[in-house]
Amino acid sequence: MTARRGIPPLRIGRGRLLSVLHGFSLLRTGLRCVAATAVAALVLVPPPAAGQDAERGQPLYDQWCAGCHGETGAGDGEAAAFMLPRPRDFTRAVYQLRSTPNGEVPTDADLARVIDEGMPGTAMPGWKSRFSSRDRDDVIAYLKTLSRFFSGEPPPPVELGSPPRASAEGIAEGREVYETLECFKCHGDAGRGDGSSAPTLTDDWDFPNLPADLSENWLFNGGGSVEQIYTRLRTGVDGTPMPSFTDALEGDVVTEEQLWRLAQYVRSLSPERSPSVREVIRATLTVGELPAGPDDSTWASIERYYVPMVGQIIIKPRWFAPSISGLWVQAVHDDDRLALRVTWNEPSRSPDPAWDEWIARMATTMTDVDGPLSTSQGPDRLTVQFPLHVMSGMERPYFLGGDRRRPVHQWRWASAPEALEEGTARGLGTFVPLDGDAATSHAAVFADGQWRLQLTRTLAPGDRAERPTFAAGRGTSIAFFAADGSHGEDEFRGAVSAWFTLHLDAPTPRGVYLAPAVAILLTAGLGLVVISRAQRAERQADHL
Amino acid sequence: MRRFVLCVTLAGVACGGGGEQQGGAGGAEAGAAPAAAPLGTGSITGAMSFSGTAPENPTIDMAEEAECREKHADIPRDPQVVVTDGMLADVFVYVKSGLPEGAAFTAPSTPAVLDQDGCLYRPRVLGVMVGQDLEIRNSDPLQHNVKAVPANQRGFNISQPRAGMTTTRSFSAPEVMVPLECNVHGWMNAYVGVLEHPYFATSGEDGSFSITGLPDGTYELEAWHEKFGTQTVSVTVSGGGAATAEFAFSSQ
Numbered sequence: 001m002t003a004r005r006g007i008p009p010l011r012i013g014r015g016r017l018l019s020v021l022h023g024f025s026l027l028r029t030g031l032r033c034v035a036a037t038a039v040a041a042l043v044l045v046p047p048p049a050a051g052q053d054a055e056r057g058q059p060l061y062d063q064w065c066a067g068c069h070g071e072t073g074a075g076d077g078e079a080a081a082f083m084l085p086r087p088r089d090f091t092r093a094v095y096q097l098r099s100t101p102n103g104e105v106p107t108d109a110d111l112a113r114v115i116d117e118g119m120p121g122t123a124m125p126g127w128k129s130r131f132s133s134r135d136r137d138d139v140i141a142y143l144k145t146l147s148r149f150f151s152g153e154p155p156p157p158v159e160l161g162s163p164p165r166a167s168a169e170g171i172a173e174g175r176e177v178y179e180t181l182e183c184f185k186c187h188g189d190a191g192r193g194d195g196s197s198a199p200t201l202t203d204d205w206d207f208p209n210l211p212a213d214l215s216e217n218w219l220f221n222g223g224g225s226v227e228q229i230y231t232r233l234r235t236g237v238d239g240t241p242m243p244s245f246t247d248a249l250e251g252d253v254v255t256e257e258q259l260w261r262l263a264q265y266v267r268s269l270s271p272e273r274s275p276s277v278r279e280v281i282r283a284t285l286t287v288g289e290l291p292a293g294p295d296d297s298t299w300a301s302i303e304r305y306y307v308p309m310v311g312q313i314i315i316k317p318r319w320f321a322p323s324i325s326g327l328w329v330q331a332v333h334d335d336d337r338l339a340l341r342v343t344w345n346e347p348s349r350s351p352d353p354a355w356d357e358w359i360a361r362m363a364t365t366m367t368d369v370d371g372p373l374s375t376s377q378g379p380d381r382l383t384v385q386f387p388l389h390v391m392s393g394m395e396r397p398y399f400l401g402g403d404r405r406r407p408v409h410q411w412r413w414a415s416a417p418e419a420l421e422e423g424t425a426r427g428l429g430t431f432v433p434l435d436g437d438a439a440t441s442h443a444a445v446f447a448d449g450q451w452r453l454q455l456t457r458t459l460a461p462g463d464r465a466e467r468p469t470f471a472a473g474r475g476t477s478i479a480f481f482a483a484d485g486s487h488g489e490d491e492f493r494g495a496v497s498a499w500f501t502l503h504l505d506a507p508t509p510r511g512v513y514l515a516p517a518v519a520i521l522l523t524a525g526l527g528l529v530v531i532s533r534a535q536r537a538e539r540q541a542d543h544l
Numbered sequence: 545m546r547r548f549v550l551c552v553t554l555a556g557v558a559c560g561g562g563g564e565q566q567g568g569a570g571g572a573e574a575g576a577a578p579a580a581a582p583l584g585t586g587s588i589t590g591a592m593s594f595s596g597t598a599p600e601n602p603t604i605d606m607a608e609e610a611e612c613r614e615k616h617a618d619i620p621r622d623p624q625v626v627v628t629d630g631m632l633a634d635v636f637v638y639v640k641s642g643l644p645e646g647a648a649f650t651a652p653s654t655p656a657v658l659d660q661d662g663c664l665y666r667p668r669v670l671g672v673m674v675g676q677d678l679e680i681r682n683s684d685p686l687q688h689n690v691k692a693v694p695a696n697q698r699g700f701n702i703s704q705p706r707a708g709m710t711t712t713r714s715f716s717a718p719e720v721m722v723p724l725e726c727n728v729h730g731w732m733n734a735y736v737g738v739l740e741h742p743y744f745a746t747s748g749e750d751g752s753f754s755i756t757g758l759p760d761g762t763y764e765l766e767a768w769h770e771k772f773g774t775q776t777v778s779v780t781v782s783g784g785g786a787a788t789a790e791f792a793f794s795s796q
Binding site: 092094102103104105149180181182185186196197200201204236238241242243244245246247248251253254 | 608686687689690691693695698699700701702703704705706709710711727728729730
């Protein structure tokens with residue numbers, strides 16, 4: 001079906017309609033409205049495949065899509081072996097994000113949305129800025145030629161209805177549904193993708209397939225709104241273990257309202273707004289005690305900063321499939337010591353025998369990425385790094401563990417055995433620990449798929465040549481590295497952040513309180529002078 | 545009615561009364577609706593022998609699912625290889641080629657039944673005809689998802705969160721075998737052979753099978769086992785009589 005064949009009938013239809021209407025001159029005025037409506041309907045609802053040209057779509061596909069999805073669309077392009085989840089295999093026409101029922105092919109609009117917006121949490125970018133809507137439609141036409149399952153019309157979308165009004169009771173009801181339907185078996189009790197079945201999950205191609213971390217809705221493949229979550233519940237996420245609940249609904253095992261409540265509950269697990277990235281992490285100054293540990297209630301009142309993490313894809317062995325997508329960092333100091341809390345989600349406390357199966361599958365899946373993956377689980381790791389020396393201006397060491405000229409100081413924490421080392425690095429893999437006890441104390445808690453780690457150190461330790469000092473009112477660069485041992489990650493394969501700035505709030509100077517009082521007094525005095533002068537002038541005028 | 549007789553014969557001979565390895569039209573209960581008449585009166589019977597040491601079936605940790613665990617007296621195992629007295633069960637056997645050209649068959653109106661009981665599929669291996677209903681039942685008081693991952697047709701992935709829930713699905717194209725799995729319980733696997741004709745069976749615990757209602761002819765008969773792959777033999781049915789076919793599997 002080409003555009004040339006698709007468009008003419010539409011034009012003829014409109015032309016004929018208009019000429020017929022012109023003939024009825026008496027009725028013309030009255031029918032103009034009808035004609036306009038009819039033409040509008042024809043324009044707004046184009047016949048299927050109009051404007052789609054698979055022949056034009058093929059070179060676009062070959063240029064922009066085949067690198068990952070493969071020349072034949074089998075999901076086996078050159079870059080595919082580096083990725084997890086793997087690029088879609090178009091030959092089977094099994095698509096995760098559909099408005100159509102479970103097991104069915106998607107509509108063109110479903111495909112258009114994914115191409116336009118991309119898939120958060122995967123390597124698939126949005127193509128809106130690259131493809132015109134015609135390009136995109138042509139690519140869709142070509143995609144559909146890659147599988148015989150697109151031969152007929154797609155089934156109509158699942159009718160979704162509308163959600164009941166959100167309320168606290170509704171969320172609580174949604175939590176009950178979460179338990180009744182046993183969503184926690186895969187997604188975990190707190191929804192962080194750490195359920196007991198999680199390490200056994202695979203997709204239709206037998207690749208490891210983690211359940212979504214429901215507390216990070218900005219990374220949901222199909223979007224994080226209540227409506228989008230509900231759509232996934234009704235259609236399933238084909239190709240993954242996520243089933244459709246439409247049969248359960250039709251079998252009266254669950255009601256429509258309950259599924260909407262479940263969607264609202266899942267939505268409530270994520271922050272109201274997607275986290276924004278701020279370059280400066282403020283360490284607030286406290287006059288009280290520093291938090292005693294990572295679960296100290298004080299942390300709840302301290303601002304948290306989101307630090308996005310990406311795979312370490314520069315120094316071999318590289319890693320394109322990081323388990324940890326971001327950290328939440330909080331900082332507080334008392335002008336003597338600094339406490340950092342780093343919180344991140346990962347589904348296991350490594351090493352965990354329940355995840356042996358997962359890491360074995362990872363090793364057979366990620367075979368082609370700079371050497372074999374270890375089949376034994378290492379610890380979970382979290383490294384915080386600072387420039388070892390004070391830098392001038394915007395200068396910073398190389399973000400991957402520093403460089404020869406500009407070393408970094410690192411706090412390297414590991415989960416098993418739980419320990420923290422301090423030392424110097426001049427590039428990834430060059431860490432040299434310092435002798436003696438660490439100046440930084442550490443305390444970590446793992447619960448429900450989340451690590452919470454508190455690191456505490458004096459602002460100015462004795463040996464300034466070996467360890468950076470912090471000071472109230474000053475900033476220092478800070479960067480992070482995180483690795484999930486049961487995911488096959490290690491010192492190189494893991495997630496890295498860019499440099500951020502950690503700024504320690506200064507005590508408020510006395511002048512801040514004094515200045516307003518002085519200003520008020522001066523203003524009042526000046527006012528009095530002006531008034532008395534005016535009064536005197538008035539009296540003198542009266543005399544004359 | 546005669547088509548149904550085939551099913552009964554199949555189920556009776558092949559299943560050895562175990563009720564877990566139903567062939568043909570699955571739930572072959574007496575009095576069920578008949579399908580189209582078979583083309584002949586010939587039959588192929590035989591057995592799946594097994595030599596060597598059968599690999600030990602992996603144990604299943606059902607600690608998380610007490611309701612399922614208590615349905616098993618012993619430590620549950622994933623019954624991948626079931627050998628009894630040198631005979632192999634759960635082998636799917638079917639006529640691969642040799643049927644008269646143009647012969648068309650109607651799917652029975654009786655559904656085949658696949659149960660989830662004690663966090664295992666029962667039966668593990670079964671056959672259905674194209675278009676025949678497959679009734680999937682949850683006998684466990686917990687959530688199973690049932691995911692079919694075929695290669696030749698559309699699959700499905702449905703949730704069955706409660707005991708007593710049944711879902712009916714069918715397959716539109718022949719495929720040997722369509723794997724079914726539960727992702728909540730990663731050990732749960734079943735295999736469905738989908739054919740356009742009714743000439744298939746699953747070996748029972750005694751390794752035996754029987755395919756009846758065949759017209760005279762020379763057939764390619766294929767036997768499939770999830771661990772030991774496929775074997776093919778050629779069998780000739782003549783004079784509407786009985787023919788035999790033996791398959792020998794081994795641990796090598």
